[in-house]
Amino acid sequence: MDAQLIAFTGVAAGMVALPGADFTVVVRNALASRTAGLATALGVAGGLLVHTALAVAGLAAVLVTMPVLFRTVQLLGGAYVLYLGISALYAIRRRVSEEGREPDRAPGPEEPEGFGRALRQGFLTNALNPKAPVLFLSLLPQFVPDGQRPLPRTLLLAALVVALALVWFSALALLVDRLGRWLRRPRTARAIEGGSGVALTGLGLALVTGPLLR
DSSP, X not given: OOXXXXXXXXXXXXXXXXXXXXXXXXXXXXXXXXXXXXXXXXXXXXXXXXXXXXXXXXXXXXXXXXXXXXXXXXXXXXXXXXXXXXXXXXXHHHHHHHHHHOTTOOXXXXXXXXXXXXXXXXXXXXXXXXXXXXXHHHHGGGGSOTTSOHHHHHHHHHHHHHHXXXXXXXXXXXXXXXXXXXXXXXXXXXXXHHHHHHHHHHHHHHHHHSOOOO
16 A cells, blocks of 8 residues: 555645635636536646646746746736636626616626636636645655656656546535525625635735745
């Protein structure tokens, strides 16, 4: 039994399950529809695939040691998360205005425009996460046993992270959809989407205005 692999699976599962921008975007889109939620989950896993591939290839080390490049990724990621947050808050304001004109109409969260857009939101939210290169670069080598070739092992670990992310975020999307009748009640949906918008806006602002994450 590979004790290191088991330990890595536990660490990676905890890391994937930590609430962040990816969690928030999956929940928000899953409230709109099961398809949007699952597409977002697939995009999140794809974003993780980028980071794990960079770590395996050693390119993450270049990113981490070049402050200008790293800061650029940080600003791009922050700007995109900020855009998602502001868009969510604007959508709530617009729907509240529409409900005021049409009291009998009680729409839930707006669905992203098609599978592709939800997929892209999940992918970019994770692919532009500036913390991920540092995390994977520092984490993966610790679980390569002495005397074992690093490339096959890190490929296995990277694949495991992506698989865990796909399972977790897909399960999250399905759970939100399962609870949809309650979660999509107008007041509840607005509260959740409002909280998502505030959380995403706060995360985006922290990345854009904060110090270099190292």
